[in-house]
Amino acid sequence: xxxxxxxxxxxxxxxxxxxEKSWAHVIMVLLVTPLPCLVITVISDVLPLxxxxxxVKVNKMFQVRxxxxxxxxxxLAVQQFRTSVRALPYPNIRAARNTVVVxxxxxxxxxxxASWIGFPTPFSIxxxxxxxVVILSVAMAMEWLRPxxxxxxxxxxxxxxxxxxx
Numbered sequence: 151x152x153x154x155x156x157x158x159x160x161x162x163x164x165x166x167x168x169x170e171k172s173w174a175h176v177i178m179v180l181l182v183t184p185l186p187c188l189v190i191t192v193i194s195d196v197l198p199l200x201x202x203x204x205x206v207k208v209n210k211m212f213q214v215r216x217x218x219x220x221x222x223x224x225x226l227a228v229q230q231f232r233t234s235v236r237a238l239p240y241p242n243i244r245a246a247r248n249t250v251v252v253x254x255x256x257x258x259x260x261x262x263x264a265s266w267i268g269f270p271t272p273f274s275i276x277x278x279x280x281x282x283v284v285i286l287s288v289a290m291a292m293e294w295l296r297p298x299x300x301x302x303x304x305x306x307x308x309x310x311x312x313x314x315x316x
Contacts, residue, residue, distance in 0.1 A: 206269035220253035
């Protein structure tokens, strides 16, 4: 918990920012800040899709789209855990690797469901969400098992983050 002095310093810095920056700069920051999130969302929607009646094998771009969606969702979940449980190490390279692997496994699961149930699989995200949670949890458990055992207090931090996550 920050001390009153640290909170005062932060408040003073925020006040100085608004005094030193022009309104044009502040408005530009407000307009530009949401752009990365919008770009990430739009990229998924601009990928061209084939007619669903042609089947799962023809709709390769749909598989790419699902893979991309799971890359984004997995990365956000990993980042949430990294932010919430700072006591446990999770380097960027491993977070990126685990994100790519989990998303690839999910793309395979979704392809399997589409081949088995039919394409397009109705409510596919809802149907495979338990599988995604298990795969992601296994990836994080493999990453953090030893550090949690070495630092007993971190187990409760992970448990609390899981409660918030679910």
